[in-house]
Ligand SMILES: Nc1ncnc2c1ncn2[C@@H]1O[C@H](COP(=O)(O)OP(=O)(O)OP(=O)(O)O)[C@@H](O)[C@H]1O
């Protein structure tokens with residue numbers, strides 16, 4: 001038994017000789033909100049469609065709440081709730097009647113208590129008996145989540161759930177996801193917005209051109225080790241002399257700016273003490289060394305650019 005709600009291994013989708021999803025592996029822990037981040041056409045929806053069995057896999061395995069899709073298909077599927085395309089509702093029926101209608105198609109019967117629990121969880125108590133056509137987009141999204149949660153899935157999968165929501169709606173939605181996570185439900189969510197993933201997820205994977213190129217933790221922005229080159233400000237005297245010294249040192253240091261007593265350079269982490277040593281040995285007083293920490297945004301761009309450069313080579 002594993003503590004993961006979802007384990008995806010070597011997931012691949014090949015269409016017309018092209019791998020639109022290429023050997024993707026990741027797992028989502030219990031109670032974790034995990035993001036798939038990637039630009040348009042990266043393969044996020046295709047990954048999700050394979051996990052929820054809307055399309056066949058070319059290769060790879062999917063284990064949901066310890067049930068393998070290949071061996072325990074129906075158990076795996078009943079451990080899952082998903083909104084892949086925009087959920088369709090009957091607009092002239094109330095939210096409640098829509099849920100009831102949906103529940104009639106479910107394998108196991110759903111108790112009245114469970115209906116109320118889910119409605120409360122998504123905050124639709126006051127509107128649930130109104131017709132869906134009177135709902136805002138955000139309310140429809142929440143009704144969709146309520147529907148996906150009815151049968152108590154271990155894992156909730158949402159493809160670009162905040163599309164079309166306004167900032168207030170996005171914020172509310174985010175709060176619901178965190179609430180769900182605290183209840184022990186795991187969530188897999190996709191987006192093409194880094195800032196959104198940053199706020200919404202515990203961890204996320206960057207998907208580009210069908211490949212998973214990075215998995216990052218959301219707790220700390222970027223770990224020290226991850227960023228090899230960084231911007232460093234040296235607070236020193238004799239800036240011109242310092243720049244000349246660097247130019248003739250043979251070290252790989254890019255001067256970004258110099259102003260007053262601040263020399264800003266781009267340099268590998270290992271080279272920071274060497275630059276300091278160079279200055280000190282040449283009688284330049286060093287008053288401070290400040291590392292400008294790379295942000296997640298920088299890291300995201302760094303990773304995707306790096307990949308592009310590799311492809312061009
Ligand atoms: N049935 C198909 N036949 C051929 N190509 C497909 C098919 N489905 C998807 N693709 C291609 O696979 C790539 C990935 O598509 P996918 O919809 O998974 O991306 P996405 O990350 O969800 O993008 P978006 O952010 O726009 O939703 C795209 O280039 C798309 O054109």
Ligand SMILES: [Mg+2]
Nearest residue numbers: 044045046159
């Ligand atoms: Mg998509």
